Amino acid sequence: MMVSQPEKWVDDIADAGGSLYCFHLEATSDPLPIIDHIHERKMKAGVAISPDTPSTAVTDEIAEAADMLLVMTVYPGRGGQKFLERCVPKVAELRARFPDKDIEVDGGVGPKTIDVCADAGSNVIVAGTAIFNAEEPEKVIALLKSTVDVAQAKIAAKRA
Numbered sequence: 624m625m626v627s628q629p630e631k632w633v634d635d636i637a638d639a640g641g642s643l644y645c646f647h648l649e650a651t652s653d654p655l656p657i658i659d660h661i662h663e664r665k666m667k668a669g670v671a672i673s674p675d676t677p678s679t680a681v682t683d684e685i686a687e688a689a690d691m692l693l694v695m696t697v698y699p700g701r702g703g704q705k706f707l708e709r710c711v712p713k714v715a716e717l718r719a720r721f722p723d724k725d726i727e728v729d730g731g732v733g734p735k736t737i738d739v740c741a742d743a744g745s746n747v748i749v750a751g752t753a754i755f756n757a758e759e760p761e762k763v764i765a766l767l768k769s770t771v772d773v774a775q776a777k778i779a780a781k782r783a
């Protein structure tokens with residue numbers, strides 16, 4: 624949800640059948656009650672950070688309460704923007720602190736940029752333009768999935 628006052632829309636999304644409610648950390652000074660509310664409404668809670676927000680803004684307390692952490696790799700607003708590689712170290716930092724958490728990337732992700740995201744530890748991928756503009760979207764989806772699967776297996780092997 625790219626909205627201010629994200630707490631206002633939790634019930635509407637739950638009532639509409641939502642299963643995940645992801646909101647921007649920058650949009651609130653009090654994220655923990657929002658996460659609690661999302662969970663009370665039986666949805667998973669995601670916390671997103673924009674490109675200029677450091678990963679350390681996601682405190683251990685917030686991350687432990689949330690189900691998913693989203694590192695935006697473009698400025699929120701529209702599809703088709705250029706992937707911001709400078710955001711990738713935030714994925715690695717979050718993955719190091721939270722080995723078992725879902726960590727998502729969103730923005731400019733496609734066949735040319737998936738490797739760095741997957742190697743940094745992202746296991747949830749949002750891709751718009753790379754899929755919708757592809758001649759064979761299913762092949763792009765398969766590539767994104769397999770790249771993440773291989774990277775996740777490597778990361779798991781290192782941890783073992």
Ligand SMILES: O=C(CO)[C@@H](O)[C@H](O)COP(=O)(O)O
Nearest residue numbers: 699700701702703731751752
């Ligand atoms: O909502 C946003 C950006 O505001 C993203 O979800 C993008 O829409 C993803 O699209 P691509 O960057 O993959 O085209």
